Amino acid sequence: MSEKRMYKIGLDKTDSNGAFSCPYPYCGLKIDPNNEDKEAYEVVDVKMSGEEIESLTVDCKKCGSETKLICLPPYPQA
Numbered sequence: 001m002s003e004k005r006m007y008k009i010g011l012d013k014t015d016s017n018g019a020f021s022c023p024y025p026y027c028g029l030k031i032d033p034n035n036e037d038k039e040a041y042e043v044v045d046v047k048m049s050g051e052e053i054e055s056l057t058v059d060c061k062k063c064g065s066e067t068k069l070i071c072l073p074p075y076p077q078a
């Protein structure tokens with residue numbers, strides 16, 4: 001079994017709704033955490049910082065990548 005691909009993306013790289021494309025180059029699935037499409041992807045982990053979401057880990061079911069959406073600064077460098 002191959003190792004799971006892991007990506008990190010900052011909220012500054014998403015559109016105004018917090019949606020982003022799966023970072024795996026051959027996938028590009030549109031992921032919108034506010035409109036969870038359970039067929040396509042799954043939120044596997046949510047990390048809170050007080051009342052705010054610090055990060056959201058999303059498992060893409062199309063390509064199997066896991067993307068950690070960093071919701072609070074500092075954001076990761078692309």
Ligand SMILES: [Zn+2]
Pocket residue numbers: 022023024027028029060061062063064065
């Ligand atoms: Zn994907």
